Amino acid sequence: MKLTAREKTELIVEGITTVILLMLLNLSIIIVINQSIEANPGLRDGIFIIKRSILIGPAHYRIWSWENIFIILMLVFDAAVVYWRLIRRYHQMELRHIISELHYIANGHLDHRINFHLSGNTQSVVDSVNALVDSVIESLNDERAIEKSKDDLITNVSHDLRTPLTSILGYLGLIQDKQYRNTDDVFKYTEIAYLKAKQMKSLVDNLFEYTKVRQADTKLSYTRIDLTQMMEQLVAAFELDAGKHGLKISTDDPQESMFIDADAEKLGRVFNNLISNAIKYGVGGKNIYLRAKFVSDKEAKIDVLNDGPKIPAKALNQIFERFYRVEESRNKDTGGSGLGLAIAQSIVDLHGGYIDVTSDDEFTIFSIHLPIKPGEKLKYDKPKMLS
The missing domain is CATH 3.30.565.10 (Histidine kinase-like ATPase, C-terminal domain)
Known part of the structure; x- marks a missing residue:
């Protein structure tokens, strides 16, 4: 994931602000401790005895300044706090990018995917979002296919029913309007109409059978x-x-x-x-x-x-x-x-x-x-x- 210039500036400002606040905090703590030691001779003498008894290394170096130890510990603590604050802000930026990508997809860009790689659980969120979008696209395609299938079904059935129905109406219309020469013509027209009606019945029966066997709850004997x-x-x-x-x-x-x-x-x-x-x-x-x-x-x-x-x-x-x-x-x-x-x-x-x-x-x-x-x-x- 690439950070924008504004986001980089936010991280720098976050780091500088955190360092300044920590330095003020450290200075305040050092001043308070120094004042407490100076105001308490017994505590000062106890610290002096402890420092004399602590020996470091084979040359038996003694630590004469407790401030140095305190400063080192505080620096380690400060570095951890700064790192934690920057990482926390960076993760917030990652989530902000993910939300922005989601809005982009939701605005109709369904072929778009979140293509940056992150670390930890955030990557799982990205993978889940992409999988969800893929699932939605697949569902939409299936729905479109079903709609097209229904349209094709209606078109084909209409065509296959209209053809014999037109013949039936045509020949029965001839009989209705008495446009025939003799009884043989009447029998001929009615026979054709009957055969066309049988074709229609066959199609309807097949369509009924097809829809019946396609149902999920169809039982077999x-x-x-x-x-x-x-x-x-x-x-x-x-x-x-x-x-x-x-x-x-x-x-x-x-x-x-x-x-x-x-x-x-x-x-x-x-x-x-x-x-x-x-x-x-x-x-x-x-x-x-x-x-x-x-x-x-x-x-x-x-x-x-x-x-x-x-x-x-x-x-x-x-x-x-x-x-x-x-x-x-x-x-x-x-x-x-x-x-x-x-x-x-x-x-x-x-x-x-x-x-x-x-x-x-x-x-x-x-x-x-x-x-x-x-x-x-x-x-x-x-x-x-x-x-």
Whole structure:
């Protein structure tokens, strides 16, 4: 910390004033003691005897002047007092600098930090202030991110709801204004309006599910699940839909049952979203594979693979963000609500696991890592590229 010229002057004046006061005090004490000794012959004689009896060093020097001893002691005491006064004033200046820095930060300069180094506990104060400011900045950034997230949520939901709603109102308006040629046109318009209404309901359902699984107090209903049996049920459930898109869905022939404790309903939603994604975006591929295995005695791993088009590398880090789509047009004919993968990730997080994705020219793999027993939390490992 650099002292200003004014502060240096204050220290000099403080030191000079303290020295003058101490000299006056010392002189007063010496005068009082001398007068007391001169007025008391018995005391004077006693001091004389004591001085004769005190011998210093091998040459046996005697101390004949008690004033010298007193002056030396007083000088030591005076030096200590001056040092204490100057240090005390210096610490006051340090606190004054810290307060000035705090006012500067409080006036809106939140990127500023107290950058001088002090000694002792004062440095702890500086470190605490800087840490507090960092914490406030982090909280403000988090709050801004939340606000932006809310704005993005409203914007995306409004867009996705407005598009089908506009179609519904348009076609129902045609019917209302009797702008149709025959009954077939009426059926056509009402069918389109019905399909658009279903799209809106799907988005609302997904949004409700997303907000529900994102709540901190969401409870899971744990049951014992046979992963082998679940894989077979999923293959049977999606076999027809996959076939319509020219895909074959299959799972490995299991050697034995694989049991974990999980929420069956929510876990089913995870696989439904991942397999639906694989079918929707796996155009050009031929296969979807489901594979499950125990990685350790605490962790199960389930892979959903497809040999469709590769996901661009820049999209892999964003693919689990809500409303994010690899295709950016937000076209309902090519994309869903953009919430499916975000819901899947949230459900897996609730179970204490994690989900990651890798994609190359051969396979796109979504890997779900789940703890075998409830209450455990798995450590995230970065995905490894396929060899």
